[in-house]
Amino acid sequence: MLAHKDYKVDQARPDDAAAMLHFWQGIPGLGIGQGDDEESLQLFMARNPSTCLVIRDAEGLIGTVLAGFDGRRGYIYHLAVHQDYQRKGYGQTLLNRAILELQTLGARKMHLFILRDNPTAAAFYERQGWQNRHDIQVFSWDTGR
Ligand SMILES: CC(C)(COP(=O)(O)OP(=O)(O)OC[C@H]1O[C@@H](n2cnc3c(N)ncnc32)[C@H](O)[C@@H]1OP(=O)(O)O)[C@@H](O)C(=O)NCCC(=O)NCCS
Structure with missing residues (x-):
């Protein structure tokens, strides 16, 4: 198991896509x-190099986060920590770094989506001080329908 001092947060590379x-x-x-295929991921990482982050050890990935700034808002996707490494602060570390990098790009407000049946993620984000919005509905348009 990696001790905290033994890991660092790295920018994800487009060639990490398959492993992610x-x-x-x-x-x-x-x-x-949709968007979770190698080509789309590589495009996202190429467009958002400073905000797509990983923590890894010699055996592979421990945690990931994909964040992007669209010029108005920052968005955070796929914050994930390997099950054997959860509750050790890796998620918080990745999230805080993603926020910092988005801020550096000029993002002042950030959003993220979680599935309704994911109480773990809800507890995590609430603990990090994120506001659970009840005043917004999400509408999606699928060009492939
Ligand atoms: C959400 C997730 C990324 C959190 O990563 P993590 O490394 O385990 O989280 P941390 O150790 O940094 O947790 C920080 C704090 O968040 C809260 N928290 C984290 N997991 C929690 C859980 N399962 N239940 C309640 N609170 C939790 C705790 O307060 C924790 O601090 P503590 O351990 O000192 O009590 C991880 O659970 C995960 O990968 N989940 C599956 C993927 C997912 O749902 N991602 C989010 C949606 S995209």
């Missing part, structure tokens, strides 16, 4: 959807 997809498949609670 494999990693997320083993994480319950993560909503895998």
Whole structure:
């Protein structure tokens, strides 16, 4: 097990995409959807190099976060920590770094989405001080329908 001093947060690289997809498949609670294919991920990481982050050890990924700034808001996706490493502060570390990097790009407000049946994520984000919005509904448009 890595001690805190032994890990660092790195920028994800486009060639991490396949390993990230494999990693997320083993994480319950993560909503895998459209955009979670190697090509789309590589595009996202190429557009948002400073805000797509990983923590890894010699054996592979321990945690990930994908964040992006659209010029108005920051968005955070796929914050995930390997089940064997949860509740050790890795999630908080990745989230805080993503927030910092988004702020550096000029984002003053950030949003994220979690599935309604993911109480762990809700507890985590509430603990981090995020506001659970009840005044907004999410509408989506799918070009492939
Ligand atoms: C959400 C997630 C990223 C948190 O990562 P983590 O490394 O375990 O979280 P941390 O150790 O940094 O937790 C920080 C604090 O958040 C809260 N928290 C974290 N997990 C929690 C849980 N299962 N239940 C209640 N509170 C929790 C705690 O207050 C914790 O501090 P503490 O351990 O000192 O009490 C991780 O549970 C995960 O990967 N979940 C599956 C993927 C997912 O749902 N991602 C979010 C939606 S995209």
